Each structure stands twice: as structure tokens, then as C-alpha cells.
Amino acid sequence: MTLLEAVYINAGSWVLFLFGLAFPIYLIFGYMGLTGFKDLTRYEEAKTFYYRLNPLTKIAFTIVLTFVVAVTAWSADLALGLIILVSYLSLRRGFRKLLLGSALAFASVVGLAWTFSTATPYTLIIYAFTRQCLTVAPPTMSPAWLHYFTPLWTWASYFQYWGFQPVFTLQGLLYGLQVSTRTGAVLLAALILVMTSTPSAILRSLGKLKLPIVLIFALVVGLRTVPRIFDSLDTAVKVQFMRGYGSRANKATRVFYLFGGVLSSIVPAMTFLFRGAQNTAISADTRAFRAYKDRTFLTPFTFSREDYILFAVVAALVVFAVVSNIYGFGRAIPYSAVGSSCGATSTA
Amino acid sequence: MGFNDIAGSLNQVGQIPWEYVVGYFVIALVVAFVLGKKTGGLSSFTTLDFVYIGIGVAFAVVWQWFIGAFLGGFLPTSVSAYIGIGFIGGQLITMMVVAALVRKVGVGMTSFVVYSFLSDIFHYGFGGEPMYFIYEGLTYGLFLDLTIALTGGNIFGVKSSIKASAEATATSGGGSSGKLLALMIIEGAIIGFLFAFPDPIIYSAFFGPFINASKVNWQTIYRTLTTNVISGIPAGALGGVIANRVSRAIGG
Numbered sequence A: 001m002t003l004l005e006a007v008y009i010n011a012g013s014w015v016l017f018l019f020g021l022a023f024p025i026y027l028i029f030g031y032m033g034l035t036g037f038k039d040l041t042r043y044e045e046a047k048t049f050y051y052r053l054n055p056l057t058k059i060a061f062t063i064v065l066t067f068v069v070a071v072t073a074w075s076a077d078l079a080l081g082l083i084i085l086v087s088y089l090s091l092r093r094g095f096r097k098l099l100l101g102s103a104l105a106f107a108s109v110v111g112l113a114w115t116f117s118t119a120t121p122y123t124l125i126i127y128a129f130t131r132q133c134l135t136v137a138p139p140t141m142s143p144a145w146l147h148y149f150t151p152l153w154t155w156a157s158y159f160q161y162w163g164f165q166p167v168f169t170l171q172g173l174l175y176g177l178q179v180s181t182r183t184g185a186v187l188l189a190a191l192i193l194v195m196t197s198t199p200s201a202i203l204r205s206l207g208k209l210k211l212p213i214v215l216i217f218a219l220v221v222g223l224r225t226v227p228r229i230f231d232s233l234d235t236a237v238k239v240q241f242m243r244g245y246g247s248r249a250n251k252a253t254r255v256f257y258l259f260g261g262v263l264s265s266i267v268p269a270m271t272f273l274f275r276g277a278q279n280t281a282i283s284a285d286t287r288a289f290r291a292y293k294d295r296t297f298l299t300p301f302t303f304s305r306e307d308y309i310l311f312a313v314v315a316a317l318v319v320f321a322v323v324s325n326i327y328g329f330g331r332a333i334p335y336s337a338v339g340s341s342c343g344a345t346s347t348a
Numbered sequence B: 001m002g003f004n005d006i007a008g009s010l011n012q013v014g015q016i017p018w019e020y021v022v023g024y025f026v027i028a029l030v031v032a033f034v035l036g037k038k039t040g041g042l043s044s045f046t047t048l049d050f051v052y053i054g055i056g057v058a059f060a061v062v063w064q065w066f067i068g069a070f071l072g073g074f075l076p077t078s079v080s081a082y083i084g085i086g087f088i089g090g091q092l093i094t095m096m097v098v099a100a101l102v103r104k105v106g107v108g109m110t111s112f113v114v115y116s117f118l119s120d121i122f123h124y125g126f127g128g129e130p131m132y133f134i135y136e137g138l139t140y141g142l143f144l145d146l147t148i149a150l151t152g153g154n155i156f157g158v159k160s161s162i163k164a165s166a167e168a169t170a171t172s173g174g175g176s177s178g179k180l181l182a183l184m185i186i187e188g189a190i191i192g193f194l195f196a197f198p199d200p201i202i203y204s205a206f207f208g209p210f211i212n213a214s215k216v217n218w219q220t221i222y223r224t225l226t227t228n229v230i231s232g233i234p235a236g237a238l239g240g241v242i243a244n245r246v247s248r249a250i251g252g
Helices: A003-040 A055-071 A074-090 A094-119 A122-130 A143-148 A157-162 A170-198 A201-207 A213-242 A256-273 A277-286 A304-326 B018-039 B047-074 B085-102 B108-123 B133-152 B155-170 B179-194 B199-212 B218-250
Strands: A151-154 A167-169
Touching: A003 A151, A003 A157, A003 A170, A003 B133, A055 A304, A055 B108, A074 A094, A074 A170, A074 A304, A074 B155, A094 A170, A094 B047, A122 A143, A122 A170, A151 A157, A151 A256, A157 A201, A157 A304, A167 A170, A167 A201, A170 B108, A201 A213, A201 A277, A201 B018, A213 A256, A213 B047, A213 B108, A256 A277, A256 B047, A256 B218, A304 B108, B018 B133, B018 B199, B047 B085, B047 B108, B085 B108, B085 B133, B085 B155, B085 B179, B085 B218, B108 B133, B133 B179, B133 B199, B179 B218, B199 B218
Parallel strands: none
Antiparallel strands: A151 A167
16 A cells, blocks of 8 residues: 555545544534524424414324334435425424435434445444355455455545444445434424424323323423423533633634533533422422422313324325335335344344 | 334244243232332322423433433443443433432333333334333333432432431531542442343343344353443442432532
8 A cells, every 4th residue: 555545545434434423513512502402493383384283193103103213215215304404394493404404314324324335344234235154254355355345445444443444335325325314304293293293282292192191291391301401511610711711712613612611511511400399299289280290271171274284294205115115116225134143043 | 112112022043031031020010019009109299309300301312312312422332332322321320310310110111211212212213112111110220219218318428428428517517427438439330230131131132133033142141241241330330329419409
């Protein structure tokens, strides 16, 4: 290997490595920031389609979507994720939420796909694509190995200590995408429930399902607390910056100082929010929470025209899953391969 | 696929026989019922306890899915096999803090059921439920509750610490004694040790195949169990101290 080749492989490997690890971190903490997280996890009032839906309909949509993306190919999962993302435009401050949702989903999908793409053993990928069980993979780049893989990049050798396979392959990339794209679509759908339903509407809906009221109460406290955690962390980090933390940071390193600030703010934010628990408890108790076994409802529990439209979409999703599988767009790679080795009978 | 994304596979090679798993959950349910009867169950909980659970669970979700998930990417797989940042910070240490704040039998199971629910809302999307409610509640949650029951509600020495602090203030003495610190560390380490088992044994060797039709590889299971024990014990010990300190800071 010439010096030039060595420089090329090392530089290229580090660029790819940083893309897979640092780029999601940059998107999350550099682009979105803690206020972005807060915006994506809290309710803001509006009157458009999603806001008029019963929370139960949104939960049903998410459940069916989870099922659909589990049985379809990564390309179909990606398409569904993109459609849901575009529908964010109908939300209050829709364009901002579209950008934030894109950043979160992209970071989540890229981060997860990268891990699986680079570190999944060759024997597992061979099994996933061909159902052939090999105890040991053929020597890398040998004709037998090339029969199974399309090489995209050869890592600098020391990347294997990081857990990487010697060569980054197209099959590894597809395997990573299959595992990760399903999480992106479900994540985006799940956030719609959080952004477009008030905690009390969720409480009312789940109450109708006869779930124990105390569990629903704890759940709703949790739902309300998630955006407040980001708010508290944001305040704590800003205070640290005001006191001089990260004063030497430049544009490129600021995001890492921000990340460090978040980590060191967790215990103070936790203590702050737990201390405020007393006020929430008093507030609930003074409204006679748990005074009676069952709750009464001021607002009628109904399904509107919008709910029936979404139910039609849910039905269409099921049909889509069936048709996709018939026409060969079913899940090509079994999740059963994840974390296991071949040799046993698979039912996936 | 069967009901709600559950494959229902029971005959994978190497899968733990379902009779054993059902046996475990029946015993766990009986234990939970007896403990609940003895201590008053959820009816002994105050509204404040449920608020603590809600806030704690929110922290666990934020850590697991929004911070730990990205932090873990910076670790080489050889290290991340030992240190599951999302799990240790979210499900282990945060739940220990909640247990230290509430200190009533039932807090563990309740917290893990609510945690599963909130994780479904923010990340998973309810696929595979209600199996995860049962699995998380009657494994991790039950372990926390058993510790609370066995320590008489004095988990991580919180009650003793509060008493010692009050006495120390009265006599202008110091804070926690070495004995109390050892108690926090030992109890935390035991919980860390116990938390190492459900994922490899009950999930990978039963629920993984049952829900996702995944295959069972006992080599992977033994390796995961070993790494979980190695990282869980010190993380649990640290968690015991953190739980005690946070609980006292809040006025537990």
C-alpha cells in the first residue's frame, strides 16, 4: 500500500466514522437543541385534522403502523415515514415541526442503521439474505466472499477494534436500513399523539378503556414531564454557559459542550422536578383525585368524521401491507437474525 | 404474525420451555399478590407517590431514547457490550431513584408498566404489547419491590439516612455513616446483579423468539449475561448511592 493510499483510507474511514456517529449528535444537539425536543414532545393548540381526532384513534393508527412496517421492506417503511413527516405540515408551526421531525428521524435512522451496517457479522448478513448458515464467513474480498457481498469501503484496519467488520458492504447497509427505517416511521407517528392531544384527552380516552386511573395518572404526569425535562435541562445548560462553561468553544465544538452541559445538568434537573412533585400532588388532591373509584366526564367521548377517515387510512395500511408482501415488497430481512447466529430453524 | 406483532413462536431450538416461563410468572404474580395484600398494595400509595413515578418514568424515557441512545454510539462495541448506557441510566439508576423516593411495595412493578407504556408512546408504538408490560413489570419491577419488602421499606438506607441526618443535625455531627454507605452500595449492587438476568435469560431465550420469532443463541446469551453482571454490579452500587442522595435532597 502506498503512502497516498494509506492516507486516503485513513481519512476516508474517519470521515465515514464521524458521519455515522457525530452527525446524528450534531443534528440532535446542534440543530434541534433542547427547545426543539421540547417542541416535538408537547401539545400546542390548533384545530387541524390531527387535533380533532380522538386520542384512541391515533393510538390505533400507531399500533397498526408498527405492524405494517414490521412486515414490509425498508423502502416501503421509508416511504411511510416520509408521508407521515409531510403531514407534520398540518400541525401548529408545521414547517418547524417538519424540520425538527426530519432531524430527529434522520438522526435516529442514520445512527441505528450505521451501527448495524458496520458491526453486523458477515455470517449473520449471509444468513439474513440467503438463509445459508455458515459457521465462518469466507475470507474477506475472496471470490467466495464477493459472491455474497458488494464492497463499498474498506475500513482502516484498526477500526475492527471499534467492532467494525473489515469492509463496509451494500448488504450491511441494507440490513441496517431494514432494522432502522421501521423505528423512524413509528417514532414520527407516535409523536403525533403527543403533539396533538392534551394530557387530559389522553387520560379521558384511556379511562374509557378501563385502565386503572392511578396508572393513567402516572402516565399523564410522565407525558407532561417529558417536555418539562427538556425545558429544565435547557435552563440548567444556559446557566452553566453564563458561568463561563464552554467559553472557549468554537462553532464546531460548541455542540459537544452543549452535550456535556446536558449530561451534567441531569441530576439538578431531576432534583428540581421531583421537588415540584408536591405541587402537582396537592393540585390533584384538591380536585378530589381518587375520591371516587370511577371518574365522571364533562366532555362527551365521541368519534368524529376525522376519526373515521383515519380508520379508513388504517384499513388501507393493512391492505398495503398485504399487497406489498404479495408483490415482493415484504420484509426481506428477518429480525430473527438480529443478535443470534444461524443453525436453528427459523419461522420468520 | 399473530396478535399485535406477536409471532407466538414457542418451539425455537434452544428456547426456554414455555412451562418454565409461565411457572416463573405465576410465582411472580403470587409473590406480587401476597406482598400487595400484606402492605396494602396501590391503595397505600399517595397521589405524591404516583407523581414521583410519572416524573421518574419520564426521565427514564428521555435518558433511554433521547440522550443515552446517541451517547452510546460513541462507545466501541467492545465497550458498549459491557456498558448499556441507555439501560443503566434509564431503567436501572432512574428507577432506583423512584424506588428510594416512594419506598412502598408495588412502586417497582407500577413504574415499569408505566415506563413500557410511555416508551410505546414515544418510541416503540405498542407492537408486542401486552407482553412487555408483563415482562418488565414482573421481572425488573418485581426485583425492586422484593428489595423494598426485604428491607422493610428502608431501601438504600434512606430512612436510616434521614434519621441519622436528623440526629447529626441535633448533635452538629456529620452525615451518612460508613455503615449506611456500605448498605447503599450493597443493596444497589444486588439490584444491579438481579437486573442483569431478565434481558438475556427471559427476553433473549423466551420473549425474543415468542414475540419476534428470533432465534436463540446460548453463546450470545451467556456472553450478554456475563457482561450485564460485570457492568450491572458497579452501576447498581453507584445507583444505590445516587438514589439515597437524591431522595434525601428532595426530603424523601
